[in-house]
Amino acid sequence: MSEDDPILTTREAAHMLGVAVSTAQLWMESGALPAWKTPGGHRRVRLSAVRRLQAQQGGAGMAAAEPRDSAGLVRMPMPMPMPAAAAAQDAGALSGHALLDTPPEEIFNRLARLAAQVTDCPIALVTVLAGQRQWFKARVGLDLQETPREWAFCNQALASGEAFVVGDAAIDARFAANPLVTRAPHVRFYAGVPLEDAQGRRFGTLCVLDREPRRLRERELRALHELAAIATDEIKRRG
Numbered sequence: 001m002s003e004d005d006p007i008l009t010t011r012e013a014a015h016m017l018g019v020a021v022s023t024a025q026l027w028m029e030s031g032a033l034p035a036w037k038t039p040g041g042h043r044r045v046r047l048s049a050v051r052r053l054q055a056q057q058g059g060a061g062m063a064a065a066e067p068r069d070s071a072g073l074v075r076m077p078m079p080m081p082m083p084a085a086a087a088a089q090d091a092g093a094l095s096g097h098a099l100l101d102t103p104p105e106e107i108f109n110r111l112a113r114l115a116a117q118v119t120d121c122p123i124a125l126v127t128v129l130a131g132q133r134q135w136f137k138a139r140v141g142l143d144l145q146e147t148p149r150e151w152a153f154c155n156q157a158l159a160s161g162e163a164f165v166v167g168d169a170a171i172d173a174r175f176a177a178n179p180l181v182t183r184a185p186h187v188r189f190y191a192g193v194p195l196e197d198a199q200g201r202r203f204g205t206l207c208v209l210d211r212e213p214r215r216l217r218e219r220e221l222r223a224l225h226e227l228a229a230i231a232t233d234e235i236k237r238r239g
Contacts, residue, residue, distance in 0.1 A: 010035075010043045013050050023148055023179075027053070032183040097203050098238070099128050099137050107234055108138035111206060111227050116140045118223040119216060121208035123185065126195070126231060127154050128204040137204070142185060151180055154205040157192040161202060163221060166190040168213035189214045191221065193228035198236045206231050 008016070013033065014024035028035040028043055033053050035045040108126045116124035123141035127134055134152040136145055149155070153175065157164035169175040169188050180187045192207030206228040216224070 005046050005048045007044050008047055008050065010045070013045050016050050017054065020148065026144065026147060027179070027183070029144060032179070097128055097130050097197070099204075099235070100130050100133075100135055102137070104138065108231065109140075111231050112138040112140045115206055115208050115224055115227050118227075119191070119208045119220045121189070121191075121210045123187075123209040125207050125209070126204065127152070127192075127207060129154055129158060130203070142209075144185075147180065151178055153178075153180075153187075153190045153209075154192050154207060157194050157205045157207070158202045161194060163191065163193045163225065165216065165221075167215055170213075185209070186211050188212055191216055191224060193224055195228060195232050195235065198239050 010024050010028070011021055013035075014021045017024060017027075019027075024033065025043065027033040028045065033045060034049045035043050037043055112124040112126055116122065121141075123139075125136050125140070125142065126138040128137055129135075129149060129152055132149045134147045134149050134154065136142070139145075153164070153166060153169075156174075166172055166175060167189060169178065169181045169190060175181055175187075175190075178187075187209050189210035189212065190207060191209075192205035194202045195204050195206060197203055206224065208224065
């Protein structure tokens, strides 16, 4: 091993990048930050990979005056914080919603598959937003199991209480710097419908995403509403 390119732990890499450990882990899982696992299951990354990631971000139009950490590395841009209305939704049971961290279930997997099919989108998710997490109860076309809450497009859907659509995230000031847009899976289109629990509290969405800008036809959006209603009914049935 070269002394000029030491091996770092996830925590060390996160510190250099100026992000949370969970964010660094997600970048490793998505391939944005090349890493590997030791026989004991611990992630490791080369210093050169960390510096390369920061250089790539710096070359993407970040100003020279961007804040830097103690190592002189430009901090990774993060998306806008969640809307106040969405944050307020976390009061009560949302932080410990009954679906959070539960095993996959065919009813929700089927709804995600149908959502992808009826909208012709490569990615479909049943999301649960709680605390600082966006966790996926069901997912089609995406390997990630969860993301930081601040990355979630679904925050806007929860805040509005109705379908939320982004035609091209790359030119939307709210999402252009979002890691889900700037890196894999390179989201450009999003459409999500809020889901409710038995108490009428919004806790997540049924949503579809695409890597290309697009629009949903009226019948496609109507179908997404119908599938979301089925998911909500299933949650309410469980009480």
